[in-house]
Amino acid sequence: MSENPLLRILHPRSIAVFGASEKITTMGTYQLINIFQGGFPGNVYPVHPKKDTVQGLKAYARAQDLPEAVDLALITVPTRAVPGVMRDLGERGIKRAIIISGGFKEINEDGRRLEMEVVEIARRFGIRFLGPNCIGVINPHLPLNTAMYHYFQRPGHMALASHSGTYVTQVLPYLQKRGMGYSRSISLGNEADIDVVTALDYLADDDDTRAIALYLEVIRRGSEFLRTARRVSRIKPIVALYVGGTEAGSRSAASHTGAMAGSDEIYNGVFAQTGILRAPDVQSLYNWAFCLSEQPGAPGPRMAIITHSGGPATSLADACNRHGLDVPEFSQDLQNRLKELVPATGSSRNPVDVTFGVNMKALFWDIPEAVLASGEVDGLILHGVGGEAYFRDMERVAKGKVHFPVDKMAQFMSHICKGLYQASQSARKPVVCSAFSDRTEDPVIAELQDLGIPCFDTPEQAVSAMAALRRPGRK
Amino acid sequence: MSENPLLRILHPRSIAVFGASEKITTMGTYQLINIFQGGFPGNVYPVHPKKDTVQGLKAYARAQDLPEAVDLALITVPTRAVPGVMRDLGERGIKRAIIISGGFKEINEDGRRLEMEVVEIARRFGIRFLGPNCIGVINPHLPLNTAMYHYFQRPGHMALASHSGTYVTQVLPYLQKRGMGYSRSISLGNEADIDVVTALDYLADDDDTRAIALYLEVIRRGSEFLRTARRVSRIKPIVALYVGGTEAGSRSAASHTGAMAGSDEIYNGVFAQTGILRAPDVQSLYNWAFCLSEQPGAPGPRMAIITHSGGPATSLADACNRHGLDVPEFSQDLQNRLKELVPATGSSRNPVDVTFGVNMKALFWDIPEAVLASGEVDGLILHGVGGEAYFRDMERVAKGKVHFPVDKMAQFMSHICKGLYQASQSARKPVVCSAFSDRTEDPVIAELQDLGIPCFDTPEQAVSAMAALRRPGRK
Numbered sequence: 001m002s003e004n005p006l007l008r009i010l011h012p013r014s015i016a017v018f019g020a021s022e023k024i025t026t027m028g029t030y031q032l033i034n035i036f037q038g039g040f041p042g043n044v045y046p047v048h049p050k051k052d053t054v055q056g057l058k059a060y061a062r063a064q065d066l067p068e069a070v071d072l073a074l075i076t077v078p079t080r081a082v083p084g085v086m087r088d089l090g091e092r093g094i095k096r097a098i099i100i101s102g103g104f105k106e107i108n109e110d111g112r113r114l115e116m117e118v119v120e121i122a123r124r125f126g127i128r129f130l131g132p133n134c135i136g137v138i139n140p141h142l143p144l145n146t147a148m149y150h151y152f153q154r155p156g157h158m159a160l161a162s163h164s165g166t167y168v169t170q171v172l173p174y175l176q177k178r179g180m181g182y183s184r185s186i187s188l189g190n191e192a193d194i195d196v197v198t199a200l201d202y203l204a205d206d207d208d209t210r211a212i213a214l215y216l217e218v219i220r221r222g223s224e225f226l227r228t229a230r231r232v233s234r235i236k237p238i239v240a241l242y243v244g245g246t247e248a249g250s251r252s253a254a255s256h257t258g259a260m261a262g263s264d265e266i267y268n269g270v271f272a273q274t275g276i277l278r279a280p281d282v283q284s285l286y287n288w289a290f291c292l293s294e295q296p297g298a299p300g301p302r303m304a305i306i307t308h309s310g311g312p313a314t315s316l317a318d319a320c321n322r323h324g325l326d327v328p329e330f331s332q333d334l335q336n337r338l339k340e341l342v343p344a345t346g347s348s349r350n351p352v353d354v355t356f357g358v359n360m361k362a363l364f365w366d367i368p369e370a371v372l373a374s375g376e377v378d379g380l381i382l383h384g385v386g387g388e389a390y391f392r393d394m395e396r397v398a399k400g401k402v403h404f405p406v407d408k409m410a411q412f413m414s415h416i417c418k419g420l421y422q423a424s425q426s427a428r429k430p431v432v433c434s435a436f437s438d439r440t441e442d443p444v445i446a447e448l449q450d451l452g453i454p455c456f457d458t459p460e461q462a463v464s465a466m467a468a469l470r471r472p473g474r475k
Numbered sequence: 476m477s478e479n480p481l482l483r484i485l486h487p488r489s490i491a492v493f494g495a496s497e498k499i500t501t502m503g504t505y506q507l508i509n510i511f512q513g514g515f516p517g518n519v520y521p522v523h524p525k526k527d528t529v530q531g532l533k534a535y536a537r538a539q540d541l542p543e544a545v546d547l548a549l550i551t552v553p554t555r556a557v558p559g560v561m562r563d564l565g566e567r568g569i570k571r572a573i574i575i576s577g578g579f580k581e582i583n584e585d586g587r588r589l590e591m592e593v594v595e596i597a598r599r600f601g602i603r604f605l606g607p608n609c610i611g612v613i614n615p616h617l618p619l620n621t622a623m624y625h626y627f628q629r630p631g632h633m634a635l636a637s638h639s640g641t642y643v644t645q646v647l648p649y650l651q652k653r654g655m656g657y658s659r660s661i662s663l664g665n666e667a668d669i670d671v672v673t674a675l676d677y678l679a680d681d682d683d684t685r686a687i688a689l690y691l692e693v694i695r696r697g698s699e700f701l702r703t704a705r706r707v708s709r710i711k712p713i714v715a716l717y718v719g720g721t722e723a724g725s726r727s728a729a730s731h732t733g734a735m736a737g738s739d740e741i742y743n744g745v746f747a748q749t750g751i752l753r754a755p756d757v758q759s760l761y762n763w764a765f766c767l768s769e770q771p772g773a774p775g776p777r778m779a780i781i782t783h784s785g786g787p788a789t790s791l792a793d794a795c796n797r798h799g800l801d802v803p804e805f806s807q808d809l810q811n812r813l814k815e816l817v818p819a820t821g822s823s824r825n826p827v828d829v830t831f832g833v834n835m836k837a838l839f840w841d842i843p844e845a846v847l848a849s850g851e852v853d854g855l856i857l858h859g860v861g862g863e864a865y866f867r868d869m870e871r872v873a874k875g876k877v878h879f880p881v882d883k884m885a886q887f888m889s890h891i892c893k894g895l896y897q898a899s900q901s902a903r904k905p906v907v908c909s910a911f912s913d914r915t916e917d918p919v920i921a922e923l924q925d926l927g928i929p930c931f932d933t934p935e936q937a938v939s940a941m942a943a944l945r946r947p948g949r950k
Binding site for chain 1: 499500502505508509512513530531554577578581582608623624625627637638639640641642645646647648649652690692716718719720721722723724726727728730731732755756757758780784785786787788789790791792793794795796797801802804819820822824826828830831859864865868869871872873874876877878879880911912913915916932933934935936
């Protein structure tokens with residue numbers, strides 16, 4: 001079997017960039033900066049018809065002038081110039097490309113013809129390419145980022161293959177704030193050559209990837225998709241957001257990537273047959289895929305809920321039932337053990353509500369440990385992670401009149417978050433958290449997320465992600 | 476008609492705090508600090524059986540010793556001590572109280588009896604009170620915040636009445652990051668005296684409040700609720716999150732506020748009869764109420780979508796149709812006018828996708844203005860607000876080798892966001908935005924939110940909030 005073309009595109013040793021210049025506010029220049037300033041460990045060559053250097057790097061006039069047949073060419077030139085560049089690549093023996101330029105079949109009949117011309121040139125020279133009309137790829141484990149926004153977060157284990165470049169790159173600030181990292185991110189664009197089937201096939205074998213997210217406006221090769229997705233979803237969970245199933249979605253998709261989208265009914269059938277989870281929105285797409293990439297599956301529907309907040313306890317319990325999860329009342333034995341850790345004004349039945357109090361160790365460590373080890377639940381949802389941010393805010397309010405033990409709290413929270421992590425590891429049961437603070441405010445949330453324990457913005461997001469971990473047949 | 480008891484509770488001229496001490500990590504102390512450091516313009520008196528001063532303020536041993544019959548007493552003492560404090564209030568002629576202390580009917584039969592005793596004392600002395608088992612109130616327009624977390628954000632026009640104190644106070648960091656401010660926030664607790672009906676009645680007449688959010692675990696006075704909610708929802712939109720309709724939700728509510736919750740069917744009927752929008756989760760509750768408090772209603776279902784991102788354009792279009800909103804193709808005339816502002820690789824049909832480019836004025840001002848003035852749409856959804864954060868990130872990546880015009884971008888974005896605001900004001904049509912950056916990263920998002928233009932985390936949240944603005948019968 002021949003090598004998947006994405007293997008070299010995501011792991012190149014050298015890259016030529018067509019379209020970067022001294023003008024800093026152009027796409028090609030952003031991308032060049034992201035590649036060479038972002039720590040890409042290989043050679044980077046700007047190609048520019050007139051300049052000797054671009055952004056401080058020696059530039060070459062044409063592909064033919066490059067000192068090596070690079071592993072990857074990144075093309076961000078005017079639409080009409082793309083066929084010429086592709087021909088140059090072929091003559092230089094360059095076999096992999098990403099065509100960022102748009103203006104092809106997503107625009108009109110002329111664009112469609114031009115795209116066919118590009119495909120023909122590629123076939124003639126044996127070039128495999130992503131796009132056109134895409135944003136490139138991210139492999140933070142290399143690192144490589146050919147896209148527009150910088151990748152600041154840690155490498156992760158969630159892969160994305162997307163018909164939208166925005167969901168690959170512009171979403172990075174959103175993901176970063178939530179502690180979600182990619183293993184790989186692939187912008188598919190118009191899929192003139194490499195498509196989502198190629199991407200699934202590549203990601204199935206990629207060791208850094210533990211779950212796959214798909215943003216789909218269309219599936220172009222139906223039977224190949226069915227066959228490949230069915231195989232891959234047995235190895236790794238796949239979550240898909242499909243947005244082409246309505247009249248307006250379908251029309252927008254046609255303008256966007258030249259897609260001829262199909263009805264929701266057909267796509268629901270495809271997802272059901274292939275074991276793909278269908279996400280209702282972008283938030284769920286990332287939440288679920290992140291959760292599936294970091295947490296074990298829930299072997300059953302029995303959930304423990306632990307919190308210091310009665311409202312979120314009830315929101316979580318209600319959402320569990322709505323998502324097909326149970327919140328069983330604990331055995332009298334377990335309740336008796338928990339009663340030593342829960343104040344008289346709280347509840348130890350499940351949901352466990354310790355109410356307001358300062359016994360953070362009970363809330364985040366002792367109770368989770370006891371509950372996870374009890375054998376009475378298949379997963380744990382915990383709301384209200386954090387504490388340091390609150391003390392810091394109160395310190396700010398008190399304006400020096402009162403001092404809160406901010407540093408002590410920080411140390412202590414860091415300590416007990418490791419306890420929560422260990423408890424979840426010993427039990428091999430999924431743990432998902434929520435909190436109204438985020439990692440930028442409360443370092444313990446960053447710590448938990450970096451340990452692979454998801455912490456979402458709202459209680460219901462935690463339940464919805466836990467329900468994804470409960471999908472039937474998941475290991 | 477007698478004065479609504481919440482009027483003085485939300486607008487007191489003087490407050491006595493029972494339960495604050497020199498110990499800084501107790502609820503009563505947090506609350507005292509929030510009141511007197513938070514800028515409350517009236518007198519604040521700690522009441523403490525043993526101390527002469529508490530947190531730097533002169534303390535009084537009993538209510539009887541207070542120099543004035545304060546407008547409001549805040550009670551955070553051990554459960555068993557509450558009846559005695561209430562008797563003291565009565566003897567001092569104090570008529571309004573908030574009982575923070577828990578341990579009443581939400582716990583057991585003893586607690587229920589104790590709560591009845593408190594109610595009896597209150598009736599005897601004519602005291603009206605919130606709680607017990609609540610967290611207090613916030614009126615940022617005074618300002619007054621008797622709750623646990625500090626209120627840092629601007630005063631807003633969205634009121635909350637809630638059976639959960641968490642959704643009043645612990646949620647503040649969440650709301651702040653999203654530019655959402657309260658007009659009033661009221662923690663109802665066990666509703667032994669003042670309940671959600673009293674709250675609706677008060678909020679209906681409150682001039683700072685333009686929309687009302689309810690977090691409900693139960694409705695205790697069914698027929699009064701029906702009558703009042705029906706009247707109030709004609710004046711101001713009401714959004715409710717009800718979490719008692721499932722087995723687990725109902726059981727959790729009983730432990731939380733001693734509520735006997737009812738089935739979803741009954742509550743759906745109540746909401747339908749009263750014109751209350753039912754929110755599916757906490758995120759929607761705040762999103763919708765915020766939107767309804769700041770934006771005009773959509774007179775029809777026709778939405779314009781404007782963005783520089785094809786993926787979000789399609790997500791938005793798809794979500795619109797799923798929420799009963801249309802995305803009509805613009806007239807040829809309007810398309811022709813837009814074509815001057817949209818590059819050839821983009822689309823001007825609706826969704827308008829200007830694709831990647833630097834013409835921010837076209838994207839955020841000229842196109843919205845033309846579309847809103849066209850008469851062809853009833854509302855506008857715009858994804859991708861921002862720009863400064865991107866340049867700042869790239870500057871960081873470039874490590875001094877390249878300089879991006881961060882300050883120029885900031886000024887420019889601030890300028891055009893005022894243009895977007897003016898366009899929406901002239902057209903009197905709702906505008907809702909989404910972006911993957913937030914106000915902490917991109918000041919233009921803060922500016923828009925502070926001008927009352929919501930900017931949500933994801934495209935689908937913007938559509939869901941816009942759909943709430945489209946509710947039938949809304950002015």
